[in-house]
Amino acid sequence: MMKVARAFSAHSRASRNPAGKAKSWVGAFAGTSGSQGWLDFMGTRSGIQLALPLAMLVIVFGGAGRTSAAETAAVSKPELEAKIKYCEICHGHSAEGFEGYYPIPRLAGQTPDFIKYSLQAFAERTRTNNIMFHVARVLSPDMMAALGAHFHDLNAKPLGAGPTDLVAAGKEIFETGVEPRGGGRIKSCSSCHGDNAEGNQDFPRLAGQLDDYIVDKLTNWSKEFGQHPSKMDVSRIMQPIAEALTEAQIKAVAAYLSSLQ
Amino acid sequence: MVLSFPSAPAGTPREGCRRRIVKASGLRLALQLAIAVVVFATAAGGAATKALAFSSHELAAKIAYCQDCHGPAGQGYRGFYPMPRLAGQQVEYFEDQLRAFVEGRRLNSIMSPVARSLSPAMMTALATDFRAFNPRPLGGDRRELAAMGEKIFQDGVPEQNVPACAACHGPEATGIKQIPRLSGQLYLYMVKTLTNFRKDRKEHLSDVMYPVVESLNKRQIEAVAAYVSSLR
Numbered sequence: 001m002m003k004v005a006r007a008f009s010a011h012s013r014a015s016r017n018p019a020g021k022a023k024s025w026v027g028a029f030a031g032t033s034g035s036q037g038w039l040d041f042m043g044t045r046s047g048i049q050l051a052l053p054l055a056m057l058v059i060v061f062g063g064a065g066r067t068s069a070a071e072t073a074a075v076s077k078p079e080l081e082a083k084i085k086y087c088e089i090c091h092g093h094s095a096e097g098f099e100g101y102y103p104i105p106r107l108a109g110q111t112p113d114f115i116k117y118s119l120q121a122f123a124e125r126t127r128t129n130n131i132m133f134h135v136a137r138v139l140s141p142d143m144m145a146a147l148g149a150h151f152h153d154l155n156a157k158p159l160g161a162g163p164t165d166l167v168a169a170g171k172e173i174f175e176t177g178v179e180p181r182g183g184g185r186i187k188s189c190s191s192c193h194g195d196n197a198e199g200n201q202d203f204p205r206l207a208g209q210l211d212d213y214i215v216d217k218l219t220n221w222s223k224e225f226g227q228h229p230s231k232m233d234v235s236r237i238m239q240p241i242a243e244a245l246t247e248a249q250i251k252a253v254a255a256y257l258s259s260l261q
Numbered sequence: 262m263v264l265s266f267p268s269a270p271a272g273t274p275r276e277g278c279r280r281r282i283v284k285a286s287g288l289r290l291a292l293q294l295a296i297a298v299v300v301f302a303t304a305a306g307g308a309a310t311k312a313l314a315f316s317s318h319e320l321a322a323k324i325a326y327c328q329d330c331h332g333p334a335g336q337g338y339r340g341f342y343p344m345p346r347l348a349g350q351q352v353e354y355f356e357d358q359l360r361a362f363v364e365g366r367r368l369n370s371i372m373s374p375v376a377r378s379l380s381p382a383m384m385t386a387l388a389t390d391f392r393a394f395n396p397r398p399l400g401g402d403r404r405e406l407a408a409m410g411e412k413i414f415q416d417g418v419p420e421q422n423v424p425a426c427a428a429c430h431g432p433e434a435t436g437i438k439q440i441p442r443l444s445g446q447l448y449l450y451m452v453k454t455l456t457n458f459r460k461d462r463k464e465h466l467s468d469v470m471y472p473v474v475e476s477l478n479k480r481q482i483e484a485v486a487a488y489v490s491s492l493r
Contacts, residue, residue, distance in 0.1 A: 086472065088472075130425075134419050
């Protein structure tokens with residue numbers, strides 16, 4: 001930095017006009033000094049000495065406005081953006097989900113932990129889905145984390161809301177739980193998933209999720225989740241819950257959740 | 262009035278063939294009449310602003326007209342241009358495309374005037390009719406590429422950010438609602454479509470395909486086309 005300071009003072013000495021007034025160094029860059037244009041200045045030794053630290057400053061701070069929490073050193077911006085664009089082909093322009101042949105779930109606003117966990121589960125086949133297995137198997141942990149951070153920040157309107165007449169019943173189940181026929185009690189969904197179904201770390205956000213996606217997952221839980229022969233999986237928490245819920249309860253809670261912003 | 266029928270098996274004796282023709286066209290006439298009755302009934306009960314109904318003759322003539330280019334059972338035809346299979350196509354997709362031709366969201370100098378001659382009710386009737394046809398695919402071109410195409414279709418190519426077609430088009434390429442059936446589609450038509458996608462299709466519904474076609478290379482397009490063209 002001392003070199004920079006010396007360069008500045010050397011330059012300002014050089015750029016004084018015959019009247020002895022010091023020219024602003026800004027003027028030198030703007031090319032108004034008359035004695036040296038900024039390009040000429042940059043070509044000089046003091047110019048290069050100034051240029052390098054300046055360049056470093058520009059690189060470090062220049063991208064600050066656009067550098068998101070999602071970017072890490074290991075995942076380049078173009079790589080991440082290309083991958084996001086690819087995810088959004090199926091999951092929707094703003095990751096709101098899409099009714100393809102299968103209902104493709106909303107990712108917008110999802111907890112980063114859950115996205116990371118899900119991608120890992122797909123890759124390890126703890127959660128079985130052929131298409132997502134192939135998607136996930138090429139992703140590095142850093143990329144998974146970056147994607148999680150990105151999708152968490154999105155906030156699209158819910159896409160596929162379920163039948164409105166079931167919403168009230170679904171709300172009750174969500175907030176107070178159910179008493180399954182086999183006895184015992186299933187506690188409220190909100191106790192893990194949040195009062196507004198916004199999710200919490202490993203417990204996914206459910207608000208605004210596609211109605212038919214929720215129905216499909218709750219109905220077929222044990223067929224898709226926890227499939228790894230030896231690895232204990234956190235999704236096991238949901239297995240007894242999903243199995244205890246009746247079809248009507250599943251439809252109701254799905255209708256409620258899919259209507260939430 | 263020309264009535265066509267799904268292709269009769271080869272080597273059929275003429276007598277039996279004639280009987281089959283009469284039976285098949287009887288069934289077809291019945292189907293067309295049924296459609297016409299439904300259309301008439303709804304038109305009679307509906308508001309004055311509803312689309313005009315049409316006679317069974319009109320519908321049959323229109324179907325025959327489509328079949329001139331799209332094949333006697335809508336299986337497609339390799340003319341100067343490859344004319345796509347319509348048989349078994351999703352109703353919603355079929356109607357969407359006809360509307361897109363009218364509105365210029367999909368560009369085709371032959372299909373635009375064709376579509377403009379159709380009332381909405383006629384579009385629905387045609388879509389419903391063609392949905393029911395189920396002829397064999399015209400032919401599995403480039404069979405040697407079909408295995409590669411299957412991998413791309415079912416698994417995608419994640420290293421290249423190519424999504425699995427099956428996610429939206431279904432594992433048997435049947436499509437659903439506004440997402441088209443691809444099974445049995447003409448190889449050349451698929452190649453052409455995927456290659457020229459952005460040029461011919463402006464409509465909102467299709468722009469989900471834009472990043473897909475951009476991520477596919479020529480070889481992959483041919484492979485996917487070879488695969489779906491062989492699917493029943």
